[in-house]
Amino acid sequence: MKALIRKDLYTQKASAFLLTALWFIIFTNFFTDGQPVRHVLLLIFVAYFIAISTSNKAFEKESVLINSLPVTRKQFVLAKYASGFIWFGLSAAAVLFYIYLFDTFAPFPTRMMTIPEVLIALGCFYVIISLFYPLQFKAGYVLATSLTIALPLLSMMSFRIILNIMENPRMVAEQQFFLHTADLITTNQWTIALSVLLVSALLTWLSILLSIRIVRKIDFDHG
Numbered sequence: 001m002k003a004l005i006r007k008d009l010y011t012q013k014a015s016a017f018l019l020t021a022l023w024f025i026i027f028t029n030f031f032t033d034g035q036p037v038r039h040v041l042l043l044i045f046v047a048y049f050i051a052i053s054t055s056n057k058a059f060e061k062e063s064v065l066i067n068s069l070p071v072t073r074k075q076f077v078l079a080k081y082a083s084g085f086i087w088f089g090l091s092a093a094a095v096l097f098y099i100y101l102f103d104t105f106a107p108f109p110t111r112m113m114t115i116p117e118v119l120i121a122l123g124c125f126y127v128i129i130s131l132f133y134p135l136q137f138k139a140g141y142v143l144a145t146s147l148t149i150a151l152p153l154l155s156m157m158s159f160r161i162i163l164n165i166m167e168n169p170r171m172v173a174e175q176q177f178f179l180h181t182a183d184l185i186t187t188n189q190w191t192i193a194l195s196v197l198l199v200s201a202l203l204t205w206l207s208i209l210l211s212i213r214i215v216r217k218i219d220f221d222h223g
Contacts, residue, residue: 130207
């Protein structure tokens with residue numbers, strides 16, 4: 001399984017890292033106003049984009065590797081999920097360094113991410129890839145990407161709607177609701193982080209079982 005994880009690391013294209021910069025444009029416009037939700041969303045989808053970039057080849061092509069290495073199909077699936085930790089770690093380092101630069105040098109109000117915020121991002125990241133991998137193994141990379149790419153779009157739309165509400169002086173009740181929700185999240189970050197991680201762990205476990213079942217039924221014999 002370690003060989004499969006190394007394969008994902010070594011075969012990742014440099015272009016994937018360059019394209020990942022698009023998420024910085026989408027979520028921060030290359031500057032940060034200090035809103036923690038922007039940083040959490042940025043980390044989630046930077047890690048997500050890099051992780052799925054290693055799966056952009058047809059699954060049948062990877063069957064050559066499965067048949068040539070002393071690994072089982074179960075190990076192949078587990079390696080995909082395990083490599084997510086590596087991609088998330090690299091993404092977290094990049095995002096935190098990005099925030100540090102603005103916190104230190106730029107005249108924009110911001111702060112570093114807290115540990116619970118990083119854990120929330122980790123949990124949400126695994127929720128997304130738990131949806132992606134079974135879809136990829138069953139229906140292919142294009143469909144899996146198309147369906148899961150809707151998540152960042154919905155996130156941006158929801159975030160924009162909330163900002164519009166907060167700027168509308170006539171929507172006092174809605175503003176109080178969002179302010180109260182933000183206060184609860186801020187004061188109970190560890191509780192929320194642990195809850196997200198527990199839900200993520202359950203979904204990831206179910207996703208792994210489903211992915212293994214799907215992969216075992218795929219015929220890789222090319223005669």
